Amino acid sequence: MKKILTIFLFAIMFFNVNAQSPLKNEIDSISYLIGQSIAKNVLGQMGEANKDMIMKGMGDGLYEIPVLLSDPNNAMLNAYFQEKNRLKAEQSEKENQLAKIAGEKWLEENKKNKDVQVTASGLQYIVLVKGDGPKPNATSKVKVHYHGTTPYDVVFDSSVDRGEPITFGLNQVIKGWTEGVQLMPVGSKFKFFIPQELAYGANPQPGSAIMPYMPLVFEVELLEIVPE
Secondary structure, eight states, rough: OOHHHHHHHHHHHHHHHHTTOOOOOOHHHHHHHHHHHHHHHHHHTTOOOOOHHHHHHHHHHTTTOOOOOTTOHHHHHHHHHEEEEEHHHHHHHHHHHHHHHHHHHHHHHHTTTTEEOOOTTTTTEEEOOOOOOOHHHHEEEEEEEEEEOOOOOOEEHHHHHHHHOEEETTTTHHHHHHHHHTTOOOTTTEEEOOOOOGGGTTTTOOTTTTOOOOEEEEEEEEEEEEEO
16 A cells, blocks of 8 residues: 555656646757757866856847847857867876876886896786797787786776687787787786887777876786687
């Protein structure tokens, strides 16, 4: 009985809310959604916007009320956003350069480890397990298990965590992988410390934990060279 009463009260509340809704037809709904879309777009581009002035400007424009300010060719708007984008790009470049320097310092410190070996390209690695199988070449297809982290131990990709190894061609991956895996006999497990110029550089994968100019750390186990 208590459950039925709860459902009944909820139904009354639902229909009362809808009965009071200002959305009477499809045009009302679409108009409202346009307003929401404009608001999201404005806040996405200009979080510092004065919302009251935006509402005032929209109202004056929609109802053809004499305006407080005119910008017929959007000169003021264009100048504002061009300057804002310039400052944003400038700040981003500063941050990227700082990240690049931080990554270089991290690699310099890392190679002080007596177990770290360094190739001519700057790739660093530690041999965790030395296998006795053949080594792949630059175009070999290989089957590996790997665990990828940032220098700060944030995992961004891991076949180990997924519980399933991956197969790919060594000419289809970042330069650090192409070079590094060729050093490994089948059955080996290496830990690689990959400089940004052998990884994703200024253009990491969108949405990942990898930042521009960030060196990467991979533990890689070479399971087999896959026959073509």
